Amino acid sequence: MSRIAYVNGRFAPKMQAVVHIEDRGYQLADAVYEVWALFDGKLADPEGHFARLERSLSELRIPMPMSRAALTTVLRETVRRNRIREGLVYLQVSRGVARRDHAFPATPVPPAVVVTVSRVDRAATEARAAAGVSVVTTPENRWGRCDIKTVGLLPNALAKQKAREAGAAEAWFVDDLGFVTEGASSNAWIVDGDGVLRTRDTNANILRGVTRLSLLDVAREAGLKVEERPFTPDEAVAAKEAFITGAGTLVLPVVAIDGRNVGDGKVGPVAMRLRRLYIERAKATAI
Structure with missing residues (x-):
């Protein structure tokens, strides 16, 4: 059809x-x-x-x-x-x-x-989440108004291509200070060694992700400690868990960054719990 x-x-x-x-x-x-x-x-x-x-x-x-x-x-x-x-x-x-x-x-x-x-295909996306994905990092080279969701996405397209050629699902931009800003089409998160859920604050040059915003509420309602605070790729590798969020990915666990395992290299319980809770909320509030 x-x-x-x-x-x-x-x-x-x-x-x-x-x-x-x-x-x-x-x-x-x-x-x-x-x-x-x-x-x-x-x-x-x-x-x-x-x-x-x-x-x-x-x-x-x-x-x-x-x-x-x-x-x-x-x-x-x-x-x-x-x-x-x-x-x-x-x-x-x-x-x-x-x-x-x-x-x-x-x-x-x-x-x-x-x-x-x-x-x-929701069955395929659930299987992908259960397996986890890898990401690569790339220097931040986008314009200074990433808070506006424009169609000017050439740097994002190039970053995605870099990820694809590396066999990864996503690319994370890293700014001049060495901190992850966000993904080419997603927001980036970690669960650090203290169990704190961290993602970049929107005062930085990132998109104000709608899934990100909903998940902040979901996480707090679930009793998780949340900080909108930057992290480096090394901190992400040393973290207990990492994941990305977006309308297309929902909550998608990340198990490797630039070929290095995140934590033990396995999908963690926090990301999968947040994925389930987010989907439940999204279905309940959809119109």
């Missing part, structure tokens, strides 16, 4: 869905995006994703293309037409179509909207 995409007010088979060649997202990466995990046909972490979308658009001075209620309807209808229950929903909003010029269009144009849905 041909997958269906939503593009600027119309639903069309994915292979026939197109955007204008002068869409500023294509020409200048002048666009933002969001990705929702989909559980049983429902959008996970809805408030967090909508709030971040609105903030990202505001930071780039792109107006919301429609009300939150209308956008929710579009997202749900795209899901329904694709008949996918477990997956990911991708939304992209660009400034719109205008003659190519670095400055904003003198006459405002309507934002351009694209929505697609993809299927996720």
